[in-house]
Amino acid sequence: MPFPSDLSHEMKIALLERLSHGHLIEECGRVVCLQSFSGPQSGPLLEPAVVGVMKVGGHAFTLQIRLTAAFPRCLPEVRLTKESEPPLDLPHRLDDSQLCFTSDANLLDWRSPERILDESLMLVRAHLERMLEVDRPQEYLREAFAYWQSASRGRSVRCSVSINETPRELRVYYDGTVPLVVAEDAATCAQILPDRSTKGLHSSAALYVPLAPLSVDPNFRLAELASTQGLRKYVQSLPESHRKVIAKFIASHGSQGAHFVVLAMRRPEEERTLIGVSISAMRGGHPFTDNKATAAVVPYTLLRMDRAYLERRGGANTGFQRRRVLLAGCGAVGGYIALALARAGVGHISLADTDFFTPDNVYRHVCGMSALFQPKVQALKSEIERSVPYVSVSEHSEELGGLLRQRESWVKEHDLVISATGHPTAELDLNVWSWSNSAHPPVLFTWLEPLGLGGHALLTHVSTNEGATAGCLECLHSRPYDGGPLENRAAFATPGGTYTRDTLGCGSRYLPFSDLDAQRTAEMASRIALQVLSREQTTPTLSSWKGNRRAFENAGYCVTPRFEMDSAGKDFLRADCACCGTQ
Numbered sequence: 001m002p003f004p005s006d007l008s009h010e011m012k013i014a015l016l017e018r019l020s021h022g023h024l025i026e027e028c029g030r031v032v033c034l035q036s037f038s039g040p041q042s043g044p045l046l047e048p049a050v051v052g053v054m055k056v057g058g059h060a061f062t063l064q065i066r067l068t069a070a071f072p073r074c075l076p077e078v079r080l081t082k083e084s085e086p087p088l089d090l091p092h093r094l095d096d097s098q099l100c101f102t103s104d105a106n107l108l109d110w111r112s113p114e115r116i117l118d119e120s121l122m123l124v125r126a127h128l129e130r131m132l133e134v135d136r137p138q139e140y141l142r143e144a145f146a147y148w149q150s151a152s153r154g155r156s157v158r159c160s161v162s163i164n165e166t167p168r169e170l171r172v173y174y175d176g177t178v179p180l181v182v183a184e185d186a187a188t189c190a191q192i193l194p195d196r197s198t199k200g201l202h203s204s205a206a207l208y209v210p211l212a213p214l215s216v217d218p219n220f221r222l223a224e225l226a227s228t229q230g231l232r233k234y235v236q237s238l239p240e241s242h243r244k245v246i247a248k249f250i251a252s253h254g255s256q257g258a259h260f261v262v263l264a265m266r267r268p269e270e271e272r273t274l275i276g277v278s279i280s281a282m283r284g285g286h287p288f289t290d291n292k293a294t295a296a297v298v299p300y301t302l303l304r305m306d307r308a309y310l311e312r313r314g315g316a317n318t319g320f321q322r323r324r325v326l327l328a329g330c331g332a333v334g335g336y337i338a339l340a341l342a343r344a345g346v347g348h349i350s351l352a353d354t355d356f357f358t359p360d361n362v363y364r365h366v367c368g369m370s371a372l373f374q375p376k377v378q379a380l381k382s383e384i385e386r387s388v389p390y391v392s393v394s395e396h397s398e399e400l401g402g403l404l405r406q407r408e409s410w411v412k413e414h415d416l417v418i419s420a421t422g423h424p425t426a427e428l429d430l431n432v433w434s435w436s437n438s439a440h441p442p443v444l445f446t447w448l449e450p451l452g453l454g455g456h457a458l459l460t461h462v463s464t465n466e467g468a469t470a471g472c473l474e475c476l477h478s479r480p481y482d483g484g485p486l487e488n489r490a491a492f493a494t495p496g497g498t499y500t501r502d503t504l505g506c507g508s509r510y511l512p513f514s515d516l517d518a519q520r521t522a523e524m525a526s527r528i529a530l531q532v533l534s535r536e537q538t539t540p541t542l543s544s545w546k547g548n549r550r551a552f553e554n555a556g557y558c559v560t561p562r563f564e565m566d567s568a569g570k571d572f573l574r575a576d577c578a579c580c581g582t583q
Helices: 009-021 113-133 136-142 144-152 186-191 222-226 228-235 240-253 307-314 332-343 359-364 376-387 400-406 408-412 424-435 515-533 550-554
Strands: 032-036 045-056 059-066 077-080 156-160 168-175 178-183 202-211 259-265 273-283 294-304 324-328 348-352 392-396 416-419 443-448 454-460 541-546
Touching (some): 009 045, 009 113, 045 113, 059 113, 077 113, 136 144, 144 222, 156 186, 156 273, 168 186, 178 259, 202 240, 222 228, 222 273, 228 273, 228 294, 324 332, 332 348, 332 376, 332 443, 332 515, 348 376, 359 515, 400 408, 416 424, 416 515, 424 443, 424 454, 443 515, 454 515, 515 541
Parallel strands (some): 156 178, 156 294, 202 259, 324 348, 348 392
Antiparallel strands (some): 045 059, 059 077, 168 178, 443 454
């Protein structure tokens, strides 16, 4: 099938001309061509548009229908060119004219531009019918954030403020004269800055004021809050206890300079919306308390970055805030696990590793070039704190076995220990430690197979009310014959082979795998970790993924029978295991 070319200008004009013969639009004028500067840099595009009347519920709405350059890959643009007859205060308008009649139409059949146009106008009619039936002041309040963005004219401030029902003092942090962050305190402000520091910023007091505008005026309009009269009207209608807090704030900080105010607007049946105003050039007192006071009021959009909002919006679990995880091994798999846990809302991550980043780590690590020659724990800590707010990270350039022996009580403070070291001997040591005391936390081991063959994650020492359920890393290891080497029964690569590669001589051997292999293994392990932290996973489990065997076999290697199996082979308990007590 040939790739479709854009709809020609003439065809778009013809589409609009046919509207005069339909039933959706009346009194259509001539099609005109309007300039659009959203096209290529070579010059403005011409976009056809027509003006007509849509009659709904006794009202006549004069609409401009415009076919933009991307039509029919997008909906037409519909604007209200003048007030309806009879006049009607109409919400859900962008830039005070463009109708916001749908935000979910993302599946369009470009083969039927006529149908897209007709269905769009039907959506406009349905939207206008709904606007005639709803409580329009409530609709304005529901969309307060969108309308305030328009009033703010691009001025915005990061906001990390918890929403509650009483006024209180906050802090606003400035970069020069520009407000940058409004937050509860300096520590909270630092959490949402890339370098986790307020260095170079100066601060002043700010005020949080919860408002319920519709309880004061059923005909409330958001634009009122961009004026001293409107602010005074709604603040002075607050309960006396709230007004006393505001008066105390004004008495402490005076009526000079600028006051930044966070207004928490109660939306109908919804959480409060936060909007900001900067009040300056005050004369005759403060506009909140003095009826004759005047001031300059500047609206600001507040970009919510409080933990509750970000976690809910990003799909994180707020219940993980108090969870602590110790991650040993900050290489390719460990790096992705650490970021995944941080983005899931885990409150504290302890990183343990003795290695440094070298150039050969660049193509398969979350830190990339920025981490060269740094300790892995240090670089990964910086990357987590740069990327994710509200997570504390501690770095420990120590070998895991030493931590288990010298700082056992500290290790026990964690809710989960994850090993992504790729060193079986050290991991068997951790396995024994975990089973040496029933109070020790669960342990999750994860490792990769060479050349994209697969990856594994084993969870052990998961405790229930009856104690830890049997099944551990040592169960997975056995000797095929007396005196023989230990072999991992989960392996997809035949035991005994040499799968590492040597490029530069002694000390440069590495296991060949790709960044995608590391990501896939980390995702699998991270999901298990989160199930443990949420108390959903209460039994030991072995999970594996199988990749494509072609590259592995082309290198002259052979897979194990387990790789050939259709099932994952999760039954890994060994009856004679001396570690987890299954004997």
